[in-house]
Amino acid sequence: MAADHHYDPAEIEPRWQQVWADEGTWQVPNDTGDDPTSYVLEMLPYPSGEPHIGHLKVYSVGDAVAHFHRRTGSRVLHPMGYDAFGLPAENHAIKTGQHPRDSTDAAITEFQRQFRRWGISIDWTREFGTHEPRVYRWTQWIFLELFRHGLAYQKEAAVNWDPVEETVLANEQVVDGRGERSGAVVEVRQLKQWFLRITDYADRLLADLDSIRWPEHVKTMQRNWIGRSEGAEVVFRNEELAVDYPVFTTRPDTLFGATFFVMAPEHPDVLRLVEGTEQEAEVRDYVNRALTADKALRGDLDKEKTGVALGRTVTNPVNGEELAMYVADYVLMEYGTGAIMAVPAHDERDFAFAQAYGLPIRRVIGSPQETAGSPCEDELEGLPYTGDGPLVNSAPEFDGLHNRAALEAIVRWLDREGKGHSSVNYRLRDWLISRQRYWGTPIPIIHCPRCGAVPVPDEDLPVVLPDVEDYKPRGRSPLAAAEDWVHTSCPRCGGAAERETDTMDTFVDSSWYFLRYCDARNDSAAWDPDVVARWMPVDQYIGGVEHAILHLLYARFFTKALADLGHLPDEIQEPFAALFTQGMILRDGEKMSKNRGNVVSPKTLVQRYGADTARSYILFIGPPDQDADWSDSGVEGMHRFLGRLWRLAAEAADELPDDRVPDIDPARPDDERLLRKAHWAIDKVTTDMSERFNFNTAIAAVMELLNEVTPVKRGEASPGAVRFTLATAASLIFPFAPHVATDAYHLLTGERVWEQPWPSADPEYLEAPTFELVLQVNGKVRDRVQAPSDASRDQLVALARASGRVRQFIDGNEIVKEIVVPGKLVNVVVRPAA
RNA sequence: GCGGGCGUGGUGGAAUCGGUAGACACGCCGGCUUUAGGUGCCGGUGGCGCAAGCCAUGGGGGUUCAAGUCCCUCCGCCCGCACCA
Structure with a gap:
C-alpha cells in the first residue's frame, strides 16, 4: 500500500482551475439550442478591500446550486460582476484624494484573484462593473426611458443637511441627529430631486408576490413595506x-x-x-x-x-x-x-x-x-x-x-x-434616486432655462463622469465643480444650458444588472430581448436577507416597468423566480467586524486549508439560511475528511487492475452493504440539494458513506465495489469541493466528474428486505427486533408479543390496544388488570 | 409596541409527515501505528445509577397510544419595522 499519498490542495486546486480556465469550462453561449437552461445568481458584491467571509458563503451556496443544475442537465448561466459605485469609495477619496475609480479597480482586481482561487464556476466573459461607461450608458438609457414615460419626475424633498460640511448626508451617516464626521447637528433642507414612480406599481408588486418562490417571511416583509x-x-x-x-x-x-x-x-x-x-x-x-x-x-x-x-x-x-x-x-x-x-x-x-x-x-x-x-x-x-x-x-x-x-x-x-x-x-413612497455625490451614474438630463428638463439624446450617451479635483461637496453636488462639463447647450433649442449634477442611487445599477449579464457584450443595446427571454427570470437568486426590502423591491419594479415599455418579453414580470436568503457567519455569537477584531479572512483560510475545505466547512456548520457560529477547530475536521477521501481514492486507484473496470459482486455481503450505502447517499444528497438547501446534511451523508468504506470497515468488499463507493462519494461532494472531487474521481475512473450526469439512486438498493422494528409499551421503547419489510400488521404485532422484554412489561396487565406504524414501530398500550 | 424567527449534549448541529432524541462533525478520554510529529487508524463519549432502570429538547400546563415537533402560558435571545390614521 502506498503510504506516501498526501492530500495537497495547494497542488490539486490550481491544476484543475487551470484546466477550467484554459477550456472555458463554465462559459455558456447564448445560443443554447433546445437545451434546458438555468440562471443561477448571487447578489452583486460591492468591491471594497477584499472579499469577506460572507462572500465566500454566498458563492459557496450559489456554486453548489450551479454545479447541481449543470449535472442534472441544464445549461447554466452563472455570471458575476461588481456593484462598483458607492459611498465607501467616495469617502475614501475625500480622505485620501485617491480617485474612487482607482481604489475600486484595485478592489476588483483583488476580488477577481480570490474568486478564481476559490474555484467558483463563473462565466468570466460576462463580467462587468457598474462603474464602466459601457455599462452605465445603459443605466442612463433606462432612466431616460422611465423619464420619457412619466415614471421619473422631479419634486422637492427633505434631505439631511450637515451645515459644517455643507453636505447632504445619507441616513447611515447621521448618528444621534449629528453628522458622522463633523458632529454637527443635522438640519432638514428641501432640495429638488429625482424620483421614480414605484407607487404606480404598488398593486402589481403586491399581487405578483404570489407567483414567486421566495421565503414567506421575505414576502411578508415586502407586503408590509408596500402597506396597502x-x-x-x-x-x-x-x-x-x-x-x-x-x-x-x-x-x-x-x-x-x-x-x-x-x-x-x-x-x-x-x-x-x-x-x-x-x-x-x-x-x-x-x-x-x-x-x-x-x-x-x-x-x-x-x-x-x-x-x-x-x-x-x-x-x-x-x-x-x-x-x-x-x-x-x-x-x-x-x-x-x-x-x-x-x-x-x-x-x-x-x-x-x-x-x-x-x-x-x-x-x-x-x-x-x-x-x-x-x-x-x-x-x-x-x-x-x-x-x-x-x-x-x-x-x-x-x-x-x-x-x-x-x-x-x-x-x-x-x-x-x-x-x-x-x-x-400605500405606505410605499416613490423612490428618491438623486444623490449629491460624485461616485455614481450621472443623471442624463440637461436643464434649459427655456425648455426645462431635457433628456440627453441617446446618441450622446453615455454622459461620462467628469474628473474633478475635489470629491467633497461644497453646498452642491461635487459634479458642479466640473464647470466645463456642466455648461453645455440645450439639445432641443441649442441655447445655453446646464447639466444635472446629481448622480443616481446605486440601487438603480443593481436593479437591472441581472439583465445585462444575459447579453453583457452588447454595445448596440442594453440587451437583446430574445437573448434575455432565453435566460430570464433568474432561476435561483441567492443573497443576504438584509436586502429583503429595498434591492429586491426595486429590481421587481424595474422588471415590470421595462416589460411595460416593451423592452422585456411580457411574460417576464418577475426578475427572480426563486430566492434563497442566507444567514450571517458569526464568531462567538457576534457579528464579525474589524472593530471587534474577530474577523476570519477567507484569504488566510484558503491559503491554509485550500478552497475546498473552506467552502465545504462553511456549508457544513449549519443550514445556510441560518446564522452560523464560526469555530476554528471545526475546519480541521473538514480538512481531514477531504484528505481521507482523496487518500482512499489514490490508494484504491493504485490497486485497480490496469485498463480494466473491476467487477462488482452484489452477492457478496460487503459489496451489497457498500452499494446500499452508496445509493442511500445518492438519494439523500439529491433530496437535500433539490428540495431543500440543507447542504450540511448532504455533506454529512457523504461523510457517512466514506466512513463505510475505510479499509477496516469495507471488509471483504471487491475492488469494484470500493471504487464505485469512493467515486460516488467524490461525485456527490463535487458541488461543494469541486477540486478534490474532480481529482479523486479522475484517479478512480479517468473521467471528468463535471462532465458526468448527476448519479441517480437505484430504488432496488434503497429498499432493504428487513428493517429494525421498534417495540414500545405505553410509548416507551422496550425492544428492537429485525422484521421483514413486507410484514403484515398482524405479523408485526406477533413479533411484539413474542419479545421477552415486551412481555415483561405487559405481563399482569390488560392490553388496551396495539398501535402499528408499518415500517416503524408497534406500541402496546396496557393498563393494570382490574 | 407590532411583525417574523429562535431556544436540543462540553460545542456546531441532526431528527424532512406527531412515531427510536442526539445523525455528521468539533472537543474530550482510551488504545494502536509512526514516532520528527500538532500525522494516520481503532474504540468510547447526554445526565444519574453497580444494575434493572430512571431522567432529559428554555420553565410550567394541555391534547395524544405516542410531543423537540401541535395548542396555551411564562422566560430568554435574535432580526425587521416603528405612532401607518
Missing part, C-alpha cells in the same frame, strides 16, 4: 380661510366619533394657519423642535403624546361639527395626507392624545355583546375600543348598523354628497 390599506378620503373644511383638508382614514365608520383634527409638523399649512395669531410663537417653536428631533426618537416613546393647538377649526362633513385643530408629531407627513381626523374612542394614539389634553371622547361603536336596544351611550369604559360592533351616537340612518356595513354606507353617502370617496393608500 383600503379606506376613504374625507374632506374637512376650514371655513375661515376657505381651505379643504382631505384626510385618509381606514375607519370611515367612526367619522361621527371625530372630536378633533391633527396635522403633522411638516404639513406646509401648519405655519400659515397660525400666522399672525397668538398661537404662532408656540406652534413655530413646537414645529422646529419636532423637525430637528431625532427621527428615531420621535417614533420611539409611545407614552408621551405632545402637540399644540392651532386655534383654528375644521368642519366634520358628516355632522357639521367644528373640530379643534392641533399639530402633533404623532402624525406623519409621509403617510396619507399628513393630517388626520382624531377618533379617540376607537384609536389608541388619538385616545392617548385626548387624555393628555383633556379633549372630548365620544363612543360611536358599541361592543358586540350589547344588543341594539341597550347601547351604552356615554360609557367610556373599555375605551379605546378598536373592535367591531353596532354603530351608536351616529346619524339615525346609521345607528344600529354593524360597523363593517356602516363603513360602506358612509362612504357611499360621502361620495353622493361630494365630501369624500373610497380610496386606497
Whole structure:
C-alpha cells in the first residue's frame, strides 16, 4: 500500500482551475439550442478591500446550486460582476484624494484573484462593473426611458443637511441627529430631486408576490413595506380661510366619533394657519423642535403624546361639527395626507392624545355583546375600543348598523354628497434616486432655462463622469465643480444650458444588472430581448436577507416597468423566480467586524486549508439560511475528511487492475452493504440539494458513506465495489469541493466528474428486505427486533408479543390496544388488570 | 409596541409527515501505528445509577397510544419595522 499519498490542495486546486480556465469550462453561449437552461445568481458584491467571509458563503451556496443544475442537465448561466459605485469609495477619496475609480479597480482586481482561487464556476466573459461607461450608458438609457414615460419626475424633498460640511448626508451617516464626521447637528433642507414612480406599481408588486418562490417571511416583509390599506378620503373644511383638508382614514365608520383634527409638523399649512395669531410663537417653536428631533426618537416613546393647538377649526362633513385643530408629531407627513381626523374612542394614539389634553371622547361603536336596544351611550369604559360592533351616537340612518356595513354606507353617502370617496393608500413612497455625490451614474438630463428638463439624446450617451479635483461637496453636488462639463447647450433649442449634477442611487445599477449579464457584450443595446427571454427570470437568486426590502423591491419594479415599455418579453414580470436568503457567519455569537477584531479572512483560510475545505466547512456548520457560529477547530475536521477521501481514492486507484473496470459482486455481503450505502447517499444528497438547501446534511451523508468504506470497515468488499463507493462519494461532494472531487474521481475512473450526469439512486438498493422494528409499551421503547419489510400488521404485532422484554412489561396487565406504524414501530398500550 | 424567527449534549448541529432524541462533525478520554510529529487508524463519549432502570429538547400546563415537533402560558435571545390614521 502506498503510504506516501498526501492530500495537497495547494497542488490539486490550481491544476484543475487551470484546466477550467484554459477550456472555458463554465462559459455558456447564448445560443443554447433546445437545451434546458438555468440562471443561477448571487447578489452583486460591492468591491471594497477584499472579499469577506460572507462572500465566500454566498458563492459557496450559489456554486453548489450551479454545479447541481449543470449535472442534472441544464445549461447554466452563472455570471458575476461588481456593484462598483458607492459611498465607501467616495469617502475614501475625500480622505485620501485617491480617485474612487482607482481604489475600486484595485478592489476588483483583488476580488477577481480570490474568486478564481476559490474555484467558483463563473462565466468570466460576462463580467462587468457598474462603474464602466459601457455599462452605465445603459443605466442612463433606462432612466431616460422611465423619464420619457412619466415614471421619473422631479419634486422637492427633505434631505439631511450637515451645515459644517455643507453636505447632504445619507441616513447611515447621521448618528444621534449629528453628522458622522463633523458632529454637527443635522438640519432638514428641501432640495429638488429625482424620483421614480414605484407607487404606480404598488398593486402589481403586491399581487405578483404570489407567483414567486421566495421565503414567506421575505414576502411578508415586502407586503408590509408596500402597506396597502383600503379606506376613504374625507374632506374637512376650514371655513375661515376657505381651505379643504382631505384626510385618509381606514375607519370611515367612526367619522361621527371625530372630536378633533391633527396635522403633522411638516404639513406646509401648519405655519400659515397660525400666522399672525397668538398661537404662532408656540406652534413655530413646537414645529422646529419636532423637525430637528431625532427621527428615531420621535417614533420611539409611545407614552408621551405632545402637540399644540392651532386655534383654528375644521368642519366634520358628516355632522357639521367644528373640530379643534392641533399639530402633533404623532402624525406623519409621509403617510396619507399628513393630517388626520382624531377618533379617540376607537384609536389608541388619538385616545392617548385626548387624555393628555383633556379633549372630548365620544363612543360611536358599541361592543358586540350589547344588543341594539341597550347601547351604552356615554360609557367610556373599555375605551379605546378598536373592535367591531353596532354603530351608536351616529346619524339615525346609521345607528344600529354593524360597523363593517356602516363603513360602506358612509362612504357611499360621502361620495353622493361630494365630501369624500373610497380610496386606497400605500405606505410605499416613490423612490428618491438623486444623490449629491460624485461616485455614481450621472443623471442624463440637461436643464434649459427655456425648455426645462431635457433628456440627453441617446446618441450622446453615455454622459461620462467628469474628473474633478475635489470629491467633497461644497453646498452642491461635487459634479458642479466640473464647470466645463456642466455648461453645455440645450439639445432641443441649442441655447445655453446646464447639466444635472446629481448622480443616481446605486440601487438603480443593481436593479437591472441581472439583465445585462444575459447579453453583457452588447454595445448596440442594453440587451437583446430574445437573448434575455432565453435566460430570464433568474432561476435561483441567492443573497443576504438584509436586502429583503429595498434591492429586491426595486429590481421587481424595474422588471415590470421595462416589460411595460416593451423592452422585456411580457411574460417576464418577475426578475427572480426563486430566492434563497442566507444567514450571517458569526464568531462567538457576534457579528464579525474589524472593530471587534474577530474577523476570519477567507484569504488566510484558503491559503491554509485550500478552497475546498473552506467552502465545504462553511456549508457544513449549519443550514445556510441560518446564522452560523464560526469555530476554528471545526475546519480541521473538514480538512481531514477531504484528505481521507482523496487518500482512499489514490490508494484504491493504485490497486485497480490496469485498463480494466473491476467487477462488482452484489452477492457478496460487503459489496451489497457498500452499494446500499452508496445509493442511500445518492438519494439523500439529491433530496437535500433539490428540495431543500440543507447542504450540511448532504455533506454529512457523504461523510457517512466514506466512513463505510475505510479499509477496516469495507471488509471483504471487491475492488469494484470500493471504487464505485469512493467515486460516488467524490461525485456527490463535487458541488461543494469541486477540486478534490474532480481529482479523486479522475484517479478512480479517468473521467471528468463535471462532465458526468448527476448519479441517480437505484430504488432496488434503497429498499432493504428487513428493517429494525421498534417495540414500545405505553410509548416507551422496550425492544428492537429485525422484521421483514413486507410484514403484515398482524405479523408485526406477533413479533411484539413474542419479545421477552415486551412481555415483561405487559405481563399482569390488560392490553388496551396495539398501535402499528408499518415500517416503524408497534406500541402496546396496557393498563393494570382490574 | 407590532411583525417574523429562535431556544436540543462540553460545542456546531441532526431528527424532512406527531412515531427510536442526539445523525455528521468539533472537543474530550482510551488504545494502536509512526514516532520528527500538532500525522494516520481503532474504540468510547447526554445526565444519574453497580444494575434493572430512571431522567432529559428554555420553565410550567394541555391534547395524544405516542410531543423537540401541535395548542396555551411564562422566560430568554435574535432580526425587521416603528405612532401607518
